[in-house]
Amino acid sequence: MKMVKRYAGILMMLTLLVGFTSCEDDEDIYDDLIGRTWVGDLGFGYDDDPIKSAIRLDGNGMGIDYLSYYRDGSPWRDLPFKWGVEYGTLFIDYGAGYDLREIRGVHVEGRYLCGDLFIAGIYFDYIELRMD
Structure with missing residues (x-):
């Protein structure tokens, strides 16, 4: 019975440690991302005709992607989105x-x-x- 209590206590401590660590990491990531514009390839377009994204992440879980889109003659296209970190x-x-x-x-x-992009x-x- 002592062994069971000991292992249960260790399991409880590990669960709490993992739970608190992951929340803190997500909050740190969130703070690093908001209020900035990030520019690069998010998988829009084709190899011979890539589209550059410029995403702005706002603190309310909303954002805007200013797509640099040259095929149809318009240099920018705004595409709103919802975002979150989990x-x-x-x-x-x-x-x-x-x-x-x-x-x-x-x-x-810096x-x-x-990160690894999945579409x-x-x-x-x-x-x-x-x-x-």
Whole structure:
């Protein structure tokens, strides 16, 4: 019985440690991302005709993507989205008609937002978005 209590106590401590650590990490990531504009490739366009994203993340969970889109002659297109950070993943939801973007293992290194980009749950590439 003593052994069971001991292992239960250890399990409880590990659960609390992991729970508090992940929340703190998400808050730190969130603070590093808001109020800035990040520029780079989020998987729009094609290899021969890439589209550059410039995403601004606001503190209310909303954002705007200023797409640099040259095929039809218009240099910029605004695309609003919802965003959030959960368990070290940045979720970018453009809504109906667009695949969900996830940047897993998201972190900020100096002036770069880095991580693995998944589009509709499929790995796209390791990306680095530059702070503008």
